[in-house]
Amino acid sequence: MNRQGAITHGVSALMLAAALIGGAQYYQSHFDLLTPWKGGGYGMYTEPHPNYRSVWALGAGGEGAAAVRLFPRPAGDLAALAGGVIPRDRQIAILRQAAYLRFFPRAAEAARLQALIGAPTRIEVHELRLSVAHGEIRTRRLFVAEPAR
Amino acid sequence: MTRLPIRPWQAVLEKHPAVLRALIAAALAAHLVGTAGGTLPPLTWAMLATGALALVMPDRRIGQALWTVLALAFAARLIPDYFRAANHEFVLAYFALLMALLWRAEPFWPHAERFCLFMLALLMGLALIQKVSSPFYMDGDLLGQFLLQRDIYGMLTPLLIPGIGEADIAATALRDRVLADYALSAGSVTPLPPLPEGLAATALAMTYSSIAFQGGLEVALLFRRRLGVVLHLVIVFFVITVYAMRHENVFLSLNCIMGFALTDDRSRGMRVIYVGVIGWLLVTYLLGYRPALLI
Numbered sequence: 001m002n003r004q005g006a007i008t009h010g011v012s013a014l015m016l017a018a019a020l021i022g023g024a025q026y027y028q029s030h031f032d033l034l035t036p037w038k039g040g041g042y043g044m045y046t047e048p049h050p051n052y053r054s055v056w057a058l059g060a061g062g063e064g065a066a067a068v069r070l071f072p073r074p075a076g077d078l079a080a081l082a083g084g085v086i087p088r089d090r091q092i093a094i095l096r097q098a099a100y101l102r103f104f105p106r107a108a109e110a111a112r113l114q115a116l117i118g119a120p121t122r123i124e125v126h127e128l129r130l131s132v133a134h135g136e137i138r139t140r141r142l143f144v145a146e147p148a149r
Numbered sequence: 150m151t152r153l154p155i156r157p158w159q160a161v162l163e164k165h166p167a168v169l170r171a172l173i174a175a176a177l178a179a180h181l182v183g184t185a186g187g188t189l190p191p192l193t194w195a196m197l198a199t200g201a202l203a204l205v206m207p208d209r210r211i212g213q214a215l216w217t218v219l220a221l222a223f224a225a226r227l228i229p230d231y232f233r234a235a236n237h238e239f240v241l242a243y244f245a246l247l248m249a250l251l252w253r254a255e256p257f258w259p260h261a262e263r264f265c266l267f268m269l270a271l272l273m274g275l276a277l278i279q280k281v282s283s284p285f286y287m288d289g290d291l292l293g294q295f296l297l298q299r300d301i302y303g304m305l306t307p308l309l310i311p312g313i314g315e316a317d318i319a320a321t322a323l324r325d326r327v328l329a330d331y332a333l334s335a336g337s338v339t340p341l342p343p344l345p346e347g348l349a350a351t352a353l354a355m356t357y358s359s360i361a362f363q364g365g366l367e368v369a370l371l372f373r374r375r376l377g378v379v380l381h382l383v384i385v386f387f388v389i390t391v392y393a394m395r396h397e398n399v400f401l402s403l404n405c406i407m408g409f410a411l412t413d414d415r416s417r418g419m420r421v422i423y424v425g426v427i428g429w430l431l432v433t434y435l436l437g438y439r440p441a442l443l444i
Contacts, residue, residue: 010250011260015267018243022275036279039232040239042272043279046286054334067331075329104232126334132293132349137327137339
């Protein structure tokens, strides 16, 4: 292959990669939980912003246990959930991981968050939709990770 | 007939590879500096230095090697956390890879033009598909929410939709209450306080106008040779419309770069406009300056 041919093929490969990434993002945002705002599929401004997803941690008691909101703006007693005082560095790591989790809630990312909290914890991601057309705020539980055994 | 050498300012009006390369390099640099915040981390400095060195390197082989390193760095930043990366960061990485591929290409322009046409069609086409396949968008809820919370045209909407300010305050308070309550947040339907008349209809009209416009842009790309300057006016109109609503300067500058690459002899006058718009978008992005007239 001459140089011109190599360049043409290289540009074609780049175009194909862009199309495949876009297609994969479309699949993951429509048939999985990836937010359309991220990931190279150009779905920003089609669904609620990821800031409308909230991340919650519940003690081993499940739905009856006190819920701690980790994202947005932490609310609740995280120390009680973790069974003692949490060093500041670990608190920051927990909140950062919770913020990451909202973009694409998956078991592996949730397990990382559970490990950071360091106690049996149920992790949930919720989504809020503000509908002007229907005049309502609708919420739903998007993702649940049970405590690791 | 001997052709006179092109002066720097005339290069903008010609299909000069150096101009397109400089525009892409400027967008990449603005993104690196802008996302780093106040103090640039060592990796950002290293990437900026690599790009600057590649631009001034007289030996084009070494220049291409440096661009390859830079492009791989852009790609490497994306891969581990691709689900956190904004869409324009992917386009920037593609452009960095394009620079590496085409650094020594002669002729340069046909390859760049082919890539930019494809990327613009892909970007607009996928965005259109994402919109049409989203009931939230098609019901007018996305733009309705933006209008209600004055995330778009915040200065303008109170003049056109009376009572939107009060509705915004009430809806935001309700939203925060729902978000703060585990049981409400986990699955509930809560009626919104009364919304101003005309809000839902305005949002729906804007939604369908946006769909029609984006579809029109796709068609215009198909007939770009016949349309000449009209295609570029449509692209610039798209850029201005989004600019008036959202702080997406780097993404918009990439649209202008792709438009610039698609200019031909019939639309050569648009090149200066594109360069001016790209310059404005990137400089104001770095300065954090947003004229508050419409937003």
